[in-house]
Amino acid sequence: xxxxxxxxxxLAPFCxxxxxxxxxxxxxxxxxxxxxxxxxxxxxxxTNVWKASENPQKEFYGVLAxxxxxxxxxxxxxxxxxxxxxxxxxxxxxxxxxxxxxxxxVATDIMAGLPTIIYGIWGAFVLVxxxxxxxxxxxxxxxxxxxxxxxxxxTGYSYLxxxxxxxxxxxxxxxxxxxxxxxxxxxxxxxxVYALGATRYEATKILLGYIKPAIVAGIxxxxxxxxxxxxxxxxxxxxxxxxNPSLFAPGYTISSLIANQFxxxxxxxxxxxxxFAAGLSLFIIGLIxxxxxxxxxxxxxxxx
Amino acid sequence: xxxxxxxxxxxxxxxxxxxxxxxxxxxxxxxxAIMGPSGCGKSTLLRSLNRLLELNEDAKIKGDIxxxxxxxxxxxxxxxRREIGMVFQHxxxxxxxxxxxxxxxxxxxxxxxxSKNELKKIVKWALEKSALWDEVKDKLHEPASAxxxxxxxxxxxxxxxxxxxxxxxxxxxxANLDPVSARKIEELIFELKKDLTIVIVTHSPAQAARVSDxxxxxxxxxxxxxxxxxxxxxxxKEELTEKYLTGRMG
Numbered sequence: 001x002x003x004x005x006x007x008x009x010x011l012a013p014f015c016x017x018x019x020x021x022x023x024x025x026x027x028x029x030x031x032x033x034x035x036x037x038x039x040x041x042x043x044x045x046x047t048n049v050w051k052a053s054e055n056p057q058k059e060f061y062g063v064l065a066x067x068x069x070x071x072x073x074x075x076x077x078x079x080x081x082x083x084x085x086x087x088x089x090x091x092x093x094x095x096x097x098x099x100x101x102x103x104x105x106v107a108t109d110i111m112a113g114l115p116t117i118i119y120g121i122w123g124a125f126v127l128v129x130x131x132x133x134x135x136x137x138x139x140x141x142x143x144x145x146x147x148x149x150x151x152x153x154x155t156g157y158s159y160l161x162x163x164x165x166x167x168x169x170x171x172x173x174x175x176x177x178x179x180x181x182x183x184x185x186x187x188x189x190x191x192x193v194y195a196l197g198a199t200r201y202e203a204t205k206i207l208l209g210y211i212k213p214a215i216v217a218g219i220x221x222x223x224x225x226x227x228x229x230x231x232x233x234x235x236x237x238x239x240x241x242x243x244n245p246s247l248f249a250p251g252y253t254i255s256s257l258i259a260n261q262f263x264x265x266x267x268x269x270x271x272x273x274x275x276f277a278a279g280l281s282l283f284i285i286g287l288i289x290x291x292x293x294x295x296x297x298x299x300x301x302x303x304x
Numbered sequence: 305x306x307x308x309x310x311x312x313x314x315x316x317x318x319x320x321x322x323x324x325x326x327x328x329x330x331x332x333x334x335x336x337a338i339m340g341p342s343g344c345g346k347s348t349l350l351r352s353l354n355r356l357l358e359l360n361e362d363a364k365i366k367g368d369i370x371x372x373x374x375x376x377x378x379x380x381x382x383x384x385r386r387e388i389g390m391v392f393q394h395x396x397x398x399x400x401x402x403x404x405x406x407x408x409x410x411x412x413x414x415x416x417x418x419s420k421n422e423l424k425k426i427v428k429w430a431l432e433k434s435a436l437w438d439e440v441k442d443k444l445h446e447p448a449s450a451x452x453x454x455x456x457x458x459x460x461x462x463x464x465x466x467x468x469x470x471x472x473x474x475x476x477x478x479a480n481l482d483p484v485s486a487r488k489i490e491e492l493i494f495e496l497k498k499d500l501t502i503v504i505v506t507h508s509p510a511q512a513a514r515v516s517d518x519x520x521x522x523x524x525x526x527x528x529x530x531x532x533x534x535x536x537x538x539x540x541k542e543e544l545t546e547k548y549l550t551g552r553m554g
Contacts, residue, residue: 196410
């Protein structure tokens, strides 16, 4: 017991360090963004303005467009990643030939670990032109009366491009979680569902119901990754302060906004606090999404 | 008439020969016990009857299995499994579904009911048949994971018989239950055999003696002896059977 306690006292500071850093960071974010709140109040989050000026009197910042773009592109990413990652997980575990299983899993795990700039440059030079030519243009020409497709895709840099790219990028993460959960479903449940005369499709549907908590966890992780992704998105989103319902319109995201503006932000009196406040909003969104996920998962507390 | 017959049945797992030329005739509306020590292949044999064994890609089956005279290998495995229900050693109701949904699942999957009312009726019937109705009628929409082990196993029986199968396979259904729950399941077997044929696997000769009309003794994948339960227990012809029954083996 004594030895155990020593080990405990050895470990405790590390736990404290990790948690302390987190709290410290939160405090820094709050204090650093304080000036902008004192000046504008919540207008920083509720307006869409970006007025930088050497005269602090004329400065005004509102990051609503970036918040909108962050949520828009991340939701798109999750909508794309979810069917992809579930299908992929089920295929790898249930159908892939034994020799292919391991290579397929390793390949997706490598995909998850690739530097995101690799996706970004591919997205900007390959994905965007293809999407513009074969997806956006045809949809715009025939369905522009629908608000989603109402913006004329001039450059191709858009919410859709960012959403698709993010969807591709987060799929390996969501898929890994879903795959591991799907693989570890006790065999007795597989036998149980087939013994009732289920087809493979029906059995898969029921077994996916069994791992719903893991699927929710996969969604949360995917959303978190998507909303935080910076470089790749800033290459394909267009970086325009714009709020538009259309998938084909260019926009901004919080992380790309910070990345693009931080270089010259120190010149202005209120821009650095504005960027910190933008970062804080990401923090809050992440908190809300994770809490919502946790609350949803609570309902699934059952004995395994 | 025989509900199930096997003819020169051989089963292999890869290179392992686990069932070696088994011939069985299982009469309709009887309880047929397959007993033998652990690892003798009795669960494998049972799983071959409803073609559930084929979920395992390594398993190879040779010989024939007939359900009321018709080879199961000429039937769609989904139909075979609908006609031959199964209850497992570990109670396995789906924990993420309610008690009601667990029983209704097979009916929904096989599209056997036309209306919600009919579904409710059959679910109630199945729960009554499996002696669970009185215990769960007020919490049909609570998760199945809230039940005790014995209740879960009866729920699994209800889930299986809701499809009105002709045959029910039971793979050591009481192995993980306390004695009281186990006795309830055994009583249930007596009730159920009025309507269907039951094939039960057990490692306990005592249980085989209590519940079955016929018994087969399986040892290392071979069928050693088969016959009416009282004949086998009173008068085993093979030395191995006698050794097993008197507890000197397995």
